Every structure is written in C-alpha cells, then in structure tokens.
Amino acid sequence: MARTIIPFGPQHPVLPEPVHLDLVVEDETxxxxxxxxxxxxxxxxxxxxxxxxxxxVYVAERVCGICSFIHGQTYCQAIxxxxxxxxxxxxxxxxxxxxxxxxxxxxxxxxxxMADAMGFESLFMHSWRVRERVLDVIEATTGGRVIFGSxxxxxxxxxxxxxxxxxxxxELDAIEREMRQITHVFLNDNSVxxxxxxxxxxxxxxxxxxxxxxxTRRASGGGADMRALGYAAYGDxxxxxxxxxxxxxxxxxxxxCDELFQSAGLIRDAIRRMPPxxxxxxxxxxxxxxxIARTEQPRGEVIYQVRANGSRNLERFRVRTPTFANLPALLxxxxxxxxxxxxxxxxxxxxxxxxxxx
Amino acid sequence: xAYFEMSRLALKWAFKRPPTTRYPFEPRRLLPGSRxxxxxxxQACVYCAVCVRKCPTRAIAVDRHLKRWGVDRLRCIAxxxxxxxxxxxxxxxxxxxxxxxVTKDFDYC
Amino acid sequence: xxxxxxxxxxxxxxxxxxxxxDLLTGRVLDLKTRGFRLAQIGAARRGxxxxxxxxxxxxxxxxxxxxxxxxxxxxxxxxxxxxWCAFVYENEIHDLFDIEVDNLAVDFxxxxxxTAVRYPFGSPRxxxxxxxxxxxxxxxxxxxxxxxxx
Numbered sequence: 001m002a003r004t005i006i007p008f009g010p011q012h013p014v015l016p017e018p019v020h021l022d023l024v025v026e027d028e029t030x031x032x033x034x035x036x037x038x039x040x041x042x043x044x045x046x047x048x049x050x051x052x053x054x055x056x057v058y059v060a061e062r063v064c065g066i067c068s069f070i071h072g073q074t075y076c077q078a079i080x081x082x083x084x085x086x087x088x089x090x091x092x093x094x095x096x097x098x099x100x101x102x103x104x105x106x107x108x109x110x111x112x113x114m115a116d117a118m119g120f121e122s123l124f125m126h127s128w129r130v131r132e133r134v135l136d137v138i139e140a141t142t143g144g145r146v147i148f149g150s151x152x153x154x155x156x157x158x159x160x161x162x163x164x165x166x167x168x169x170x171e172l173d174a175i176e177r178e179m180r181q182i183t184h185v186f187l188n189d190n191s192v193x194x195x196x197x198x199x200x201x202x203x204x205x206x207x208x209x210x211x212x213x214x215x216t217r218r219a220s221g222g223g224a225d226m227r228a229l230g231y232a233a234y235g236d237x238x239x240x241x242x243x244x245x246x247x248x249x250x251x252x253x254x255x256x257c258d259e260l261f262q263s264a265g266l267i268r269d270a271i272r273r274m275p276p277x278x279x280x281x282x283x284x285x286x287x288x289x290x291x292i293a294r295t296e297q298p299r300g301e302v303i304y305q306v307r308a309n310g311s312r313n314l315e316r317f318r319v320r321t322p323t324f325a326n327l328p329a330l331l332x333x334x335x336x337x338x339x340x341x342x343x344x345x346x347x348x349x350x351x352x353x354x355x356x357x358x
Numbered sequence: 359x360a361y362f363e364m365s366r367l368a369l370k371w372a373f374k375r376p377p378t379t380r381y382p383f384e385p386r387r388l389l390p391g392s393r394x395x396x397x398x399x400x401q402a403c404v405y406c407a408v409c410v411r412k413c414p415t416r417a418i419a420v421d422r423h424l425k426r427w428g429v430d431r432l433r434c435i436a437x438x439x440x441x442x443x444x445x446x447x448x449x450x451x452x453x454x455x456x457x458x459x460v461t462k463d464f465d466y467c
Numbered sequence: 468x469x470x471x472x473x474x475x476x477x478x479x480x481x482x483x484x485x486x487x488x489d490l491l492t493g494r495v496l497d498l499k500t501r502g503f504r505l506a507q508i509g510a511a512r513r514g515x516x517x518x519x520x521x522x523x524x525x526x527x528x529x530x531x532x533x534x535x536x537x538x539x540x541x542x543x544x545x546x547x548x549x550x551w552c553a554f555v556y557e558n559e560i561h562d563l564f565d566i567e568v569d570n571l572a573v574d575f576x577x578x579x580x581x582t583a584v585r586y587p588f589g590s591p592r593x594x595x596x597x598x599x600x601x602x603x604x605x606x607x608x609x610x611x612x613x614x615x616x617x
Contacts, residue, residue, distance in 0.1 A: 051414065055412075055414035055439070058414045058415075058435065058437055059414075120364075122364065122368055123364060126367060126371070129377050132377070136389065139389050139391075139392050140389045140390075140391060140392075141391075143391055143392050143393035143436075143438070143451070144392075144393055144436070147435075149393065149436075149437050149438065157438070157442070181366075181367055182367075184363060185363045185364050185367065188363050189361070189363040189364060190361050191361065
C-alpha cells in the first residue's frame with residue numbers, strides 16, 4: 001500500500017502552539033509521526049548571561065504563557081534553596097493560591113481546546129467563558145491576566161487582604177457551579193465519549209517507561225503528583241493525587257476535570273488557613289551552588305536545574321518542562337491511529353510547545 | 359440516552375444577555391490594580407535614574423541635564439519594578455488600555 | 468540502601484552521584500530494573516568540561532548521575548536502548564551543544580531543533596558566541612554640547 005506524508009502544523013487550527021509533525025499515512029491510518037520542533041525556540045536559557053538573577057524572574061515567567069506563574073514560582077524556589085532563604089508562611093500560602101488559580105485557568109483552557117478539536121464549538125466557548133471569571137480573579141489580585149508578575153525571590157510582591165480573600169471564596173462558589181455544568185457535558189455526552197473513549201490507550205507500564213508525567217501519566221494509573229513533595233503550602237494542605245485506570249483520552253480528560261475541583265478545594269483550604277505576617281524576606285548577595293527543583297505544573301512535573309557561581313548572573317539555567325517528557329508518548333500514541341484522531345491525540349497530552357522549546 | 363447533555367446549558371444562555379462586553383460601544387470594565395500603562399508624575403520626578411537601572415527590559419531613558427524621562431512603550435512589560443523602587447513615588451501603573459504606538463522611540467514626557 | 472539512598476527533594480541539598488562515562492549504561496540499566504523512570508538529561512558547560520546530569524525518578528524520589536565529558540571529545544553512548552524516551556533529550560543536547568551521541572534509537576541528524584544558528588549553546592569545537600547586546604535604556608547626564616564648555 002502506498003504511503004503518503006501529510007504535514008501537520010506548525011499552523012493548524014487545533015494547535016495552541018506551533019509544532020510540526022510529518023504524518024506517514026497508509027490509507028487513513030497513521031503509521032509513523034516524525035516531529036520537528038524549534039519554531040518557538042527563543043534561547044531563554046542563555047539569557048542568564050545578560051540578566052542578573054533578580055530580574056530573571058520576569059524571563060522565567062515568560063517561558064510559557066499558559067503555565068507562567070508556576071515557572072516563576074519554581075525559579076524562585078530554586079534560588080531560595082541555593083541561598084537558604086526562608087520564605088514567610090503567608091507568602092507560601094499566597095503562592096499556593098495563585099498556583100492553583102493558574103492550574104484552574106490552564107485546565108479550563110485545555111478543556112476548551114479539546115472541545116474545539118472535536119468540533120464542539122459551543123462547549124469550547126462555554127469553557128472559556130468560565131475561564132474568564134478565573135482570569136478576572138487573577139487580574140484583580142495580581143494585575144495581569146496571564147503573566148502574573150507576583151513572584152519574586154524571597155516572597156511575593158503583592159498581598160491579598162482579607163476582604164479580597166473572602167470575595168475570592170464567594171466567586172469560587174459560582175465558578176465551581178459553572179464548572180460542574182461543563183464537566184457534566186464532557187464526561188457524559190455521547191458524542192464526546194465517542195471521540196474520546198478508547199482513543200490513544202497508554203498502559204501503566206508503557207506510560208512509566210516512556211517517562212510520562214502529569215495527568216497523562218496519572219490517567220493510566222500510578223504516577224506521582226509533585227505537589228506531594230510539600231513545597232509552598234502543600235505540606236499543610238490535605239490532598240490526594242487524582243488518578244484513573246483506563247489510560248485512554250477519556251481518562252486523561254476526566255483526570256483534568258477532577259483536578260479542577262481539587263484545585264478549587266485547595267484554594268478554599270488555603271484561604272481558610274491563611275496565616276498573617278510578612279510577605280517577603282530581604283535578599284542580599286548572590287547565590288552560589290547548584291540545585292534541582294521540581295514542582296507540579298498543570299501538565300506535569302517540571303524540573304529546574306540551576307547552577308550559580310556567586311556572581312550576579314547564573315551560570316546555567318536548565319528547564320525540563322512536562323511537555324518535553326510527554327513527547328515520546330505522543331509519538332507512540334500516534335503510531336497506528338486514525339488520521340481523524342490526530343488532533344485529539346496531539347491535544348490529549350496538553351502540548352505546551354513554548355515551554356518545550358524555551 | 360445522553361445525546362443532548364449540552365441542551366440545558368445552550369438554552370439557558372440563548373435567552374441571557376451575552377457575557378462579553380460590547381467594546382468599543384460599551385466602556386471596558388477596568389479592574390483596579392490591573393497593570394496597564396506606566397505613567398510619570400512629572401512634578402515628583404528628580405531624574406535620579408534608579409528606574410533606568412532596575413528596569414528588566416531597559417525600557418526607560420532619563421536625561422538628567424535636559425530633565426527628560428521617556429519610556430519605550432513597546433519594551434515596557436508593565437512589571438511594576440520601577441514603581442516599587444522609585445524613591446519619590448513618581449511612577450504608577452494605571453489600569454488603562456495601552457494605546458497604539460507608531461514608532462519604536464521613547465515616549466518622552 | 469547503598470548508593471541509591473541518596474535522593475533529592477526540594478528542600479534538601481542536591482545529591483549527585485558522579486560516575487565515569489564507561490559505567491553509565493550499566494548504572495542506568497540497574498536503575499531501570501529498580502523501577503525508575505527517566506526524568507531528564509541536562510547538559511551544562513563549565514569551562515572546558517561538559518557536565519551531563521541524568522536524573523531518574525521513582526515516586527517522589529530523584530536520583531542524579533553526573534558524568535563529566537571533556538569538551539574536545541564530546542562523544543557519549545546513548546541510553547535509548549535502555550530508555551527509548553531518552554532520544555528526545557539526546558537529540559536536544561546534540562543540537563544545542565554539539566555532543567556526538569552513538570546508537571540513538573531515533574536520530575534526527577541535527578534537525579530536531581531547527582535553529583538559525585547551528586549549536587546555539589556553543590560547540591566544543593568552536594568558541595561560544597556572546598549573546599547580542601541589548602539596546603535600549605539610557606542615562607545621559609551630560610549632552611555632547613554642554614560637556615566641553617570651559
């Protein structure tokens with residue numbers, strides 16, 4: 001049977017960010033997928049040579065537009081660990097609240113994109129309508145909708161007073177009601193299930209050897225959630241990683257839907273337990289040492305390898321983002337799938353290519 | 359028969375007014391504290407140029423002799439670092455819509 | 468127990484296990500049989516030496532192996548026969564740092580990252596190009612005309 005090569009991307013209505021896949025198809029079945037990335041490679045890792053470690057937070061936040069806060073938070077955590085800074089509890093709780101808000105908006109964005117990939121435009125618009133409410137909360141507290149700009153080395157830059165915290169809690173109730181309406185459609189509608197169930201099955205063993213992280217891994221059963229490491233305020237909050245067993249696209253969608261409610265619960269918990277006090281510590285000098293910091297982004301585990309040599313500029317800054325770890329799984333999932341399932345499978349690992357390529 | 363799970367949501371929103379703001383016919387709702395446009399209060403500025411040194415994108419230019427302060431609007435990321443370090447509190451970020459720019463020059467004021 | 472008790476979590480100091488290059492594949496195979504997954508492969512240049520960090524994770528534990536390779540003869544064996552997913556990391560360090568990798572499971576021949584400049588993070592065989600200077604931002608205290616008034 002003759003083989004055709006169909007180029008997918010870098011411009012495609014379904015892709016949030018540019019990635020190129022050469023799909024080798026035999027009569028509607030994809031036999032192989034050859035990726036090509038580098039469309040959005042900005043070389044941010046080399047910017048440490050020009051920007052000192054204090055202002056590099058702004059660069060670290062801009063590695064990605066969707067998961068930006070947690071990039072900034074992980075960078076701050078890495079430098080604070082090298083310098084031995086003790087971040088005050090209130091700052092850690094504020095970071096947790098913003099991180100969970102970031103996770104909410106990222107998962108709602110993904111749900112909308114998945115609905116769009118299936119052709120379910122009205123569900124896409126409704127998901128993003130709910131996301132707007134989350135973005136309004138974020139803008140009222142940090143000043144920016146997507147790039148928060150609120151993390152800094154030694155703490156956070158802005159405080160949220162008690163009045164605002166109770167407003168957030170009330171707004172969360174309304175947001176949660178609307179999220180239930182949307183996730184009800186995602187998990188129960190027959191046309192959605194038709195497109196998602198049984199598509200792109202990853203078994204537990206496969207997901208482990210392929211090095212998958214995040215919801216992609218946890219939907220196959222097993223896999224750890226890096227929030228259990230207890231960084232920021234997660235050590236005090238009570239949560240269990242969300243897992244499913246089936247390992248298909250429906251399970252990955254269901255894990256993200258469940259994580260929405262888990263995040264809302266964590267925010268409420270953090271608001272209730274918010275300690276009073278300072279929001280920053282003074283930072284003097286320059287870092288010297290090496291550390292590997294890990295946190296849980298909406299897409300999985302992100303690893304920051306930071307090396308500093310005592311000068312104002314860092315020596316090496318390396319980010320291993322979760323989508324980079326999920327790329328081999330994508331290539332494995334695409335082998336043997338139907339051509340019409342390609343957008344679903346590409347979106348099911350939640351690709352954030354600007355993270356991947358920094 | 360779970361085929362029309364969406365109908366309840368769709369019908370409800372078919373009879374409600376749209377959640378979007380019909381900008382520019384309706385005014386844009388600004389949230390206080392939102393970071394938009396960098397504004398200088400000229401009478402308070404002493405041209406010490408601390409903001410120039412602290413700006414992460416080098417978007418500010420100060421001329422002490424000519425007493426000019428300018429910001430490159432396209433480089434400014436509205437991070438607010440200059441607002442924090444200004445010793446005279448002369449800068450603030452207004453929650454205004456950043457207007458269109460036609461050149462890449464510094465906007466002197 | 469033994470060597471693999473060294474772990475790194477966020478609030479503990481970094482533990483690295485330095486190993487020579489020829490023992491790498493054996494140690495990686497050992498980690499695989501103990502149930503670890505590949506977390507990352509990172510490269511960092513330190514003068515004339517390239518530091519490669521292989522991180523492996525299991526549940527919440529992280530084990531880091533550090534291999535030092537001289538920059539002049541940067542040639543390493545691939546661990547993709549053990550962990551197939553390592554090919555993305557190894558192609559990346561090949562495309563960014565010009566490290567030769569033998570036996571890659573999927574070899575993109577340098578076309579994984581299509582960048583305008585080959586080996587943007589510096590090739591061991593050529594000096595690292597300095598980053599372009601950043602324009603913008605100026606403090607001028609004296610203009611040219613008023614400087615020379617006696």
